[in-house]
Amino acid sequence: MVRLKDQSGAVKGGPISGSDFLQLRAEDAPVKGLTAWLTAGLRDAIAGNRLASGARLPATRMLAADLKISRGVVVEAYQRLIDEGLATGRTGAGTTVIGNTHKSDRSSDRRKALDGIRLPLPPSDEIDIDLSPGVPDLSAFPRAQWLRAEKAVLDEITSQDLGYGDPGGTPRLRAELIGWLRRTRGIRAEPDDVIVVGGVAQALALLAQTLRRAGVTAAAVEDPGSRGARDQMAHWGVRPEAVPVDDEGIRVDRITQEAAVLTPAHQFPTGVVLSPARRRALLDWGGLVVEDDYDAEHRYDRAPVAALQGSAPERVAYAGSVSKSLAPGMRLGWLIAPRRLQAALLEAKHDSDLGNPAIPQLVLARLLASGDYERHLRLVRSRQRRRRDALLAGLRQHLPHATVTGVAAGLHLLILLPGPIPDTRLAEQAAASGVLVHPLSWHRLEPGAPGLVLGYAAQPPDRLAEAAQRLGRALTPP
Structure with missing residues (x-):
């Protein structure tokens, strides 16, 4: 058990649960967002290289005991990292970090060069949720x-x-x-x-x-x-x-x-x-x-x-x-x-x-x-439905004035927003909030109605809900 002390060394308040691992404290979590809080903390540690590729995460029972939280919360947080391709888990071997979202300058430049061959990127270096269409759930590879x-x-x-x-x-x-x-x-x-x-x-x-x-x-x-x-x-x-x-x-x-x-x-x-x-x-x-x-x-x-x-x-x-x-x-x-x-x-x-x-x-x-291929498809289809539902629910809540189409199938959806603003500018506003989307005009030869194309296959539900919230703030007229 960890107790916080003020500068004089005195214990502040009552007993506080916490873990030496990443200095996590369940008291820092929102009341109804414990799993999202823990996932975000682990994700940020991987992005910041505090958890390098190959690092072993604590056993779920141990971390749950340290934080005085349900083991199910830790299990779900670890599973979300696995779903994002940031970790791998195997029975008897625990959960191990395999991904790192921190890119070197050289790899970042190469990514921009490759994206330039295909489609122009919005002018933002702060994108951390990529909703580019056409990207499948790579973490689900069997x-x-x-x-x-x-x-x-x-x-x-x-x-x-x-x-x-x-x-x-x-x-x-x-x-x-x-x-x-x-x-x-x-x-x-x-x-x-x-x-x-x-x-x-x-x-x-x-x-x-x-x-x-x-x-x-x-x-x-x-x-x-x-x-x-x-x-x-x-x-x-x-x-x-x-x-x-x-x-x-x-x-x-x-x-x-x-x-x-x-x-x-x-x-x-x-x-x-x-x-x-x-x-x-x-x-x-x-x-x-x-x-x-x-x-x-x-x-x-x-x-x-x-x-x-x-x-x-x-x-x-x-x-x-x-x-x-x-x-x-x-x-x-x-x-x-x-x-x-x-x-x-x-x-x-x-x-x-x-x-x-x-x-x-x-x-x-x-x-x-x-039959393994068809069993894999059924599993992936179920995962993608949950992701689609999370993004759709978020858009309905945070962008109620948008028209959403193409939701019955596939790995992306299209949103149409009223008003005269070009969709390239809307995509730039989205990028400024950290969310990468495609303007519909990128996929046109002739001029037409503006829109944004959002791929949801590569992101877990909590990140899609967050993306919808950010898009709502970025794209809702004042």
């Missing part, structure tokens, strides 16, 4: 399942499995992918129709190269829409041309190009679903549909929407990946294109990299076959 599957793969593969293989991917993964995509997305294809790629970005690159060689110089893109998809097509010589999006999805009647790139199941960034009438009109249209199924696994309040590819496999090139379900660093995805394009796409894939690494493909195939 490490134990992946390790178990990888060990099993290494135990059973032959030397031949490690040689130069089919540039389209390992037969085992293509077979498992087709079975899973048939069940979950309504895909109509055979294993030989699959090309394993380094994410949707490479799928778009291969398609753009193939289209350009066939004389296609422009493609319709959703506006607003995925800036990354636009940039990828443009880099390979296919000019993106804006087609507006409304409450029913892309305006099919405005498409005049030979190809169209879109996100029909959950439009980025508005979150609308392509309506049945628009789906029929799109399939009646004569060009190639490039379907980016980027986050179909994440839905909460609506029934699943089947992929377009199942309705017209000869007209739709379907692309997906594990970037939003496992991690973008896996660089593992799939492309299922009309058969008339497959030879050219395989040639482009071979010329690009000879094919994806074999072992990660075989590990993913095993996760699919065992």
Whole structure:
């Protein structure tokens, strides 16, 4: 037990509970915010390098006894650190710090340089809550399942499995992918129709190269829409041309190009679903549909929407990946294109990299076959629902004048604010409060209504609630 003394050494007040560990005192916590207080204290200690990577946190029973608080509070605080990717916990081994939010000047400069390649950052060096869309919950990566599957793969593969293989991917993964995509997305294809790629970005690159060689110089893109998809097509010589999006999805009647790139199941960034009438009109249209199924696994309040590819496999090139379900660093995805394009796409894939690494493909195939991948998705979906709910509740409380859309699925939502202020300025105001968001105008080709795109997958519920409170202060008119 620790007793506070004044400068003369006399004990002040009654007995006070506390811990030598980070000099934590439960008396400093708000009445109804004990877990958030403890989490914030631990998080700040990691950010300030008082808890370095590899440091062991005290046993939950010990810290709870020191602070005279419920052990459940400590357990929940530790779990929040694990959810944020700042710590790892294993039965019998305790909880260990693995992350540090303090960046060196050099790494900070590199981050800014990389962000400059993609999107401009708001002018603030004080951002500590990043709500950039497109970032999944990296702390949820199924490490134990992946390790178990990888060990099993290494135990059973032959030397031949490690040689130069089919540039389209390992037969085992293509077979498992087709079975899973048939069940979950309504895909109509055979294993030989699959090309394993380094994410949707490479799928778009291969398609753009193939289209350009066939004389296609422009493609319709959703506006607003995925800036990354636009940039990828443009880099390979296919000019993106804006087609507006409304409450029913892309305006099919405005498409005049030979190809169209879109996100029909959950439009980025508005979150609308392509309506049945628009789906029929799109399939009646004569060009190639490039379907980016980027986050179909994440839905909460609506029934699943089947992929377009199942309705017209000869007209739709379907692309997906594990970037939003496992991690973008896996660089593992799939492309299922009309058969008339497959030879050219395989040639482009071979010329690009000879094919994806074999072992990660075989590990993913095993996760699919065992059911571990689907169990992981159900777990992640539950976590993301809680995060979505926390942000949505916070926005309704602190930004009641905002219109919030796109909440039924995905990993982000869109808020529309009344008034004439440009959304780039709104994003700067948010950044000044320490919250990074995307102005909707970043994702437009043509001028349109302002808005802010908020990703919630990478932050735990308490941080999302705090972000909403800060946004309310920063964006509410005086």
